[in-house]
Amino acid sequence: MELNRRNFVKLLVGGVVGIQLTPLPWKLTDDTAIWTQNWPWVPVPPAGAFSSVNSVCRLCPGGCGIEVRKVDQRAVKIEGRTDYPVNPGGICPVGMGGLQLLYDEDVRFTRPMKRVGPRGAGQFQDISWDEALSVLSARISTLRDQGKAAALAAVDGHFTGSSMSALIERLMKAIGSPNHVRVPSMEDTYSMTSMLMLGSQGPMAYDLENADYVLSFGSGLLEGWGGPGRVIDAWRILREKALKGKAKVVQIESRASNTASKADQWVAVRPGTEAALALGIAHILIKEGLFHTKFIQGHTFGFEDWRSSDGRNHMGFKTLVMDQYGPAQVEQITGLKDSEIVSLALGFAKAKAPVALSGKGKGTLNGSLYEFMSIMALNALSGNINQPGGVVVSEPLPLDKLPEFELDAVASKSITTPRLDGAGGAAYPFSKGLIDNLATAVNASSVSPVDTLLVFSSNPAFTLPDGRNFYKALKKIPFIVSFSPFRDETANMADLVLPDHTYLEKMDDVVWPAALQYPLYGLSQPVAHPLYDTRHSGEFILQLAAKMGGAVKDSFPWESYEEVLKTRARGLFESGPGLVRYDGKVPVWESVGKNIPVKADYKNFDEMWKGLKSNGLWFRPSHSFGNWEKLFKTPTGKFEFYSTQVELAVYKSKGKASGESALEKMAVQARGDEALMPHYEKPVAQDPTKVYPLRLVPYEMINLASSWIPSPPFLQKTWFNNQLRKNESFAEINPKTASEYGLKEGDRVQIKSPSGEVGARLTLFEGAMPGFVYMPLGLGHTAYDEFLKGKGVNPNRIVHAGRDPLSGHPVWWNTPIRITKV
Numbered sequence: 001m002e003l004n005r006r007n008f009v010k011l012l013v014g015g016v017v018g019i020q021l022t023p024l025p026w027k028l029t030d031d032t033a034i035w036t037q038n039w040p041w042v043p044v045p046p047a048g049a050f051s052s053v054n055s056v057c058r059l060c061p062g063g064c065g066i067e068v069r070k071v072d073q074r075a076v077k078i079e080g081r082t083d084y085p086v087n088p089g090g091i092c093p094v095g096m097g098g099l100q101l102l103y104d105e106d107v108r109f110t111r112p113m114k115r116v117g118p119r120g121a122g123q124f125q126d127i128s129w130d131e132a133l134s135v136l137s138a139r140i141s142t143l144r145d146q147g148k149a150a151a152l153a154a155v156d157g158h159f160t161g162s163s164m165s166a167l168i169e170r171l172m173k174a175i176g177s178p179n180h181v182r183v184p185s186m187e188d189t190y191s192m193t194s195m196l197m198l199g200s201q202g203p204m205a206y207d208l209e210n211a212d213y214v215l216s217f218g219s220g221l222l223e224g225w226g227g228p229g230r231v232i233d234a235w236r237i238l239r240e241k242a243l244k245g246k247a248k249v250v251q252i253e254s255r256a257s258n259t260a261s262k263a264d265q266w267v268a269v270r271p272g273t274e275a276a277l278a279l280g281i282a283h284i285l286i287k288e289g290l291f292h293t294k295f296i297q298g299h300t301f302g303f304e305d306w307r308s309s310d311g312r313n314h315m316g317f318k319t320l321v322m323d324q325y326g327p328a329q330v331e332q333i334t335g336l337k338d339s340e341i342v343s344l345a346l347g348f349a350k351a352k353a354p355v356a357l358s359g360k361g362k363g364t365l366n367g368s369l370y371e372f373m374s375i376m377a378l379n380a381l382s383g384n385i386n387q388p389g390g391v392v393v394s395e396p397l398p399l400d401k402l403p404e405f406e407l408d409a410v411a412s413k414s415i416t417t418p419r420l421d422g423a424g425g426a427a428y429p430f431s432k433g434l435i436d437n438l439a440t441a442v443n444a445s446s447v448s449p450v451d452t453l454l455v456f457s458s459n460p461a462f463t464l465p466d467g468r469n470f471y472k473a474l475k476k477i478p479f480i481v482s483f484s485p486f487r488d489e490t491a492n493m494a495d496l497v498l499p500d501h502t503y504l505e506k507m508d509d510v511v512w513p514a515a516l517q518y519p520l521y522g523l524s525q526p527v528a529h530p531l532y533d534t535r536h537s538g539e540f541i542l543q544l545a546a547k548m549g550g551a552v553k554d555s556f557p558w559e560s561y562e563e564v565l566k567t568r569a570r571g572l573f574e575s576g577p578g579l580v581r582y583d584g585k586v587p588v589w590e591s592v593g594k595n596i597p598v599k600a601d602y603k604n605f606d607e608m609w610k611g612l613k614s615n616g617l618w619f620r621p622s623h624s625f626g627n628w629e630k631l632f633k634t635p636t637g638k639f640e641f642y643s644t645q646v647e648l649a650v651y652k653s654k655g656k657a658s659g660e661s662a663l664e665k666m667a668v669q670a671r672g673d674e675a676l677m678p679h680y681e682k683p684v685a686q687d688p689t690k691v692y693p694l695r696l697v698p699y700e701m702i703n704l705a706s707s708w709i710p711s712p713p714f715l716q717k718t719w720f721n722n723q724l725r726k727n728e729s730f731a732e733i734n735p736k737t738a739s740e741y742g743l744k745e746g747d748r749v750q751i752k753s754p755s756g757e758v759g760a761r762l763t764l765f766e767g768a769m770p771g772f773v774y775m776p777l778g779l780g781h782t783a784y785d786e787f788l789k790g791k792g793v794n795p796n797r798i799v800h801a802g803r804d805p806l807s808g809h810p811v812w813w814n815t816p817i818r819i820t821k822v
Ligand code: SF4
Pocket: 057, 058, 059, 060, 061, 062, 063, 064, 087, 091, 092, 093, 094, 095, 096, 227, 228, 229
């Protein structure tokens, strides 16, 4: 086949259809090919030699193996690798479009620049890397000289546990600032749930492929949750089993998403009431004695009522659930009939390997902590914790820590300054970073407490569900440095733009792909020489530290970023045998629990490193299931229904009054023992009011990027006419609700919340829950190129978040709104 532009796009999209990795209707394939005839930056390979390079996609935490085909030096196609265990042969639409993010100069920054126009206007002037280094190091040195090192803050969007995150954290510490803030995601809520109930610092993982009953509380299995390359393949396996009556997927979600529509059963509950449903199911399991007695009696804490050493009687989880979450009570909260709750519980109990999943949509944004804990309690009742087909509990990936280093006097003094976001403090004892609070701290002060903000791999001005709180803060911060490769909304506000390479031009890691049930370390490698005058942010940090000199310089004893990666990877070698090759013959999920000893396919560290670099992976296809005696690292050594860590945080100082005040600070409504166990907390804005009678729920799509990565332009042709038409976004509304308000299909409306308003058209959708309005995340950019800028609206602009109790993260799934026809 002649490889012209049209065939190139057909090949990309056709590849997806062929491997059935997505249920999306790709009927517009040919249109897309025709439509792209005029794109100057779609690869037009000259005659030349074909070759391919293996790498790892880093556009999401899914960590798929990719093969990039090249003609001479030009990358022309991205495919999924069959010799990579995560995503057997498949990739998602965003991953397929990655080349467009490499070649499109309108989407990327091509060299370092400084701002010359008004902030936000996107007017920049080229500068050299040397000048950029001098400007930034001088600014930070001045802050340190003035004793204001803590006025440096960093927003970090790199993947959890990544080497880049470790390096950024180290830089901030060496300078003397505690204000390293990660962009929130589902991982934050997972990590808190895991730590409180399992005592685990390891990743939250699910053995989906071996499950036979998947009870998903809003996890978008077909929308991009948990690493689409792997999860959609798991979906295929579950479908095959379902056809033989051996598996079932139940989707609990208020909207008929793609996942809900294709699941065996769709159960619609009011958004934000999922915890109550999980506890309602728990009620039936306990009432009917349908729980795993051995696990509950032998390996859990706080199930039955109990008495503490100080002689106080405590309510157990069983009493809580039996008293407060009967089917009739849960029906009131969720809107689900009591018979349906009973039927869900019986289905879950009957299964041999049931698993309950938490995590809304793709998991790009955080979840609700008590909700996740309630869902985890269901897994505990089924005994499917660290069992095949259930929740997999592991130690973190055995990477070496970067060596300790000495702080100089300046850093030692300022590092103890309280964090601006309050994370880890009395109100948010379990959160590691709360970016929204950082923005609020800036907005609440007459002079911004942040002088200089470094922004890595993130676009908080667009992605945060905060009603533009962060965007407003950016206007007040004196100096902003963006390391984004992309011309995104946050970068446009920057004073200094120091563009990173794109993921196809650099080496970097993916530490344990999201939700995967076995340890895997992915390593991308450059598939092309950097096209422009960009620089790896890891290299820049090393150069910045060197330029600053003294103890800061001494804290970074590496010549290159690759050396940093290598330092950490040594821990993999020392942890025992692993593999750096995968032949694709036996899927790892089939063998992972069989306790087959792993024989390393390398003899020494250098061999391992070489294999890791060329194949992009190190993994250990084995897991020790069961092991309940030693599994839980909670203070009680058991799975905790009653969290002794929350208890400690709440009752640090003695007395009922101090406990109540601590709970109030944490925005927890419950009191006493209930507050320390999984329970349902009614969202503050749950009930309709006269002014705001409806509720807005943003949703995510697999073919629309909603994180800091822009959507590759070719995805645009896969969006439906009632999602985006020309420049207008659509909001979904149930026909019944529309008729109550005298609205019809296609009407133009203003959607107003306490945080602002946006315009959209309406589309009537039977799959939308009455009383709720649904809008996709990922549209409404004010930056990037002609394919994204000005297309639709971003619902984050009007999200009126509120705080999730205990975690302090935003509640973004329940914004009060009203709509008016215009
Ligand atoms: S699922 Fe994530 S890692 Fe895999 S191809 Fe898509 S964007 Fe890349």
